[in-house]
Amino acid sequence: MNQFLLKIFALCLLLASLGSCSAALKPYERQYINDPEMSMTGFSANKFQHYAHAIREGSVTAEGKKGSGGCGCN
Amino acid sequence: MNKRTLLVGSLAFSLLMAKAQNRGKSEFKVKETEVELLYNHYLQNGDNSAVTGGEGTERLTVYGPSFNLKKKLGKNGINFQLGADIISSASTDNIDRIKSSASRLDARSYTSFQYTRYLEKSKMTLSAGLSGSIESDYFSIGKHLGITKTSQNDMQTYSAELQIFNDDLRWGRLDDGFLSEPQFLIYPVELRFQEWYDEYRRDSYNLNLGFTQVLDQRNTIGIFSALSLQKGLLATPFHRIFFSDNSRGVEQFPDERRKLAVSLRWNRFTTGGVILKNKVGLYTDDFGILGLTLDNETAIKLSPKWTLLPSLRYYTQKESKFFAPKGEHDPSEEFYTSDYDLSAVNSITVGMGWRHWPATRKNKGLHNFSFRYFFYSRSNGLRAHTVSTSFNFLKKRKGRERKKKSK
Numbered sequence A: 001m002n003q004f005l006l007k008i009f010a011l012c013l014l015l016a017s018l019g020s021c022s023a024a025l026k027p028y029e030r031q032y033i034n035d036p037e038m039s040m041t042g043f044s045a046n047k048f049q050h051y052a053h054a055i056r057e058g059s060v061t062a063e064g065k066k067g068s069g070g071c072g073c074n
Numbered sequence B: 001m002n003k004r005t006l007l008v009g010s011l012a013f014s015l016l017m018a019k020a021q022n023r024g025k026s027e028f029k030v031k032e033t034e035v036e037l038l039y040n041h042y043l044q045n046g047d048n049s050a051v052t053g054g055e056g057t058e059r060l061t062v063y064g065p066s067f068n069l070k071k072k073l074g075k076n077g078i079n080f081q082l083g084a085d086i087i088s089s090a091s092t093d094n095i096d097r098i099k100s101s102a103s104r105l106d107a108r109s110y111t112s113f114q115y116t117r118y119l120e121k122s123k124m125t126l127s128a129g130l131s132g133s134i135e136s137d138y139f140s141i142g143k144h145l146g147i148t149k150t151s152q153n154d155m156q157t158y159s160a161e162l163q164i165f166n167d168d169l170r171w172g173r174l175d176d177g178f179l180s181e182p183q184f185l186i187y188p189v190e191l192r193f194q195e196w197y198d199e200y201r202r203d204s205y206n207l208n209l210g211f212t213q214v215l216d217q218r219n220t221i222g223i224f225s226a227l228s229l230q231k232g233l234l235a236t237p238f239h240r241i242f243f244s245d246n247s248r249g250v251e252q253f254p255d256e257r258r259k260l261a262v263s264l265r266w267n268r269f270t271t272g273g274v275i276l277k278n279k280v281g282l283y284t285d286d287f288g289i290l291g292l293t294l295d296n297e298t299a300i301k302l303s304p305k306w307t308l309l310p311s312l313r314y315y316t317q318k319e320s321k322f323f324a325p326k327g328e329h330d331p332s333e334e335f336y337t338s339d340y341d342l343s344a345v346n347s348i349t350v351g352m353g354w355r356h357w358p359a360t361r362k363n364k365g366l367h368n369f370s371f372r373y374f375f376y377s378r379s380n381g382l383r384a385h386t387v388s389t390s391f392n393f394l395k396k397r398k399g400r401e402r403k404k405k406s407k
Helices: A002-021 A044-056 B003-017
Strands: B025-027 B030-045 B060-073 B076-089 B104-119 B124-135 B138-150 B156-168 B201-216 B219-232 B240-242 B248-250 B256-269 B274-285 B290-301 B306-308 B311-318 B345-356 B364-378 B383-398 B402-404
Touching: A044 B030, A044 B345, A044 B364, A044 B383, B104 B138
Parallel strands: none
Antiparallel strands: B025 B402, B030 B060, B030 B383, B060 B076, B076 B104, B104 B124, B124 B138, B138 B156, B156 B201, B201 B219, B219 B256, B240 B248, B256 B274, B274 B290, B290 B306, B290 B311, B306 B345, B311 B345, B345 B364, B364 B383
């Protein structure tokens, strides 16, 4: 698991370094990026389905927006 | 003296002596209130209930209303959420603690409160919050601390959040009214002759990290990771185990579990008003589970007011090293489960929905509403349907003007 962690960390550093390659956008160029549908955090109407996935599968999501504890078993 | 000269000179003198109006500095705070009403309906059926050792009905219905309130005043914000999941489950009857009808009802109520503060100079948002949930056999208190930073050119965001959950798995808090004294862990009826665990608490520590990068006018990428450490009673007390020698027991897990999840996201606004939201997720833990998620959500803007929302998700999972089907566990094993949520499965989720942005008065009224349907199919025969609806109301106005005297 340590080697897996190191590989993932290296990949994240590489992808983060790509940030320095992008020229800044001017405000009038952000009409598409600022569209609500482009949000990375998503809408509340999807969150219950993500919660159902976390209960019915052995994994959790990396976005990790868990509202509370609770079993949700059965 | 010439009258004209006198007049011009008087006017010039008066201009010299005149002072500009002391306007002072004014500050406006934008007040924003957002109210969201949600309802989720979940129907499930399958034949591998962990309550009956890996075989048996998994029929379950969840009625899930919830209410979200967000208020912003200038740089301060609060988020409040209140909701309930009312659960009707056929398998719960097979625990048999209380005589019940064919499908016993249970309810999970939850709430959360969060405060955020925006620091303008550093473009940083700090957040802190508390959450809690309660059901008949579970009580959880959560604490959250978070920080999000946006770069000066608004091209990158960095986020970190720490969540701590302290859970109590004892039954009885809803037995005699609300928040009664918890009584005991609830085991299957035929296995109550002994205590199977020496712990009733479960603590979870989650660290969530995120980074997003705007690539160009139409593309954004994101990297997210979640590290989790769980300690305490990680098994579910009423999950039966049928051993190979026909003896019975309850689920047993180690008292620690470490999880790691990483996801890569790419959002693209294509020409023609189609937004593609793609995700690849990887998961691993020390229970031996490996998971891979491929997810696409698409938003098709039919018009400025209507958006269609098809989605497709594929998930595959390698089973936990503690899993075996009913009747295949050796009594000499230290840890065991027959919960098919931890088995080797594949699943597909197909979804369709829409979102409507009504044209209303500029800063007040119904902001949007959405409807989504998901069909979930798992390779071991579990099927589920989810319907989610949300109504979002928004009100914006300028706050009280505050004047400052200039020096």
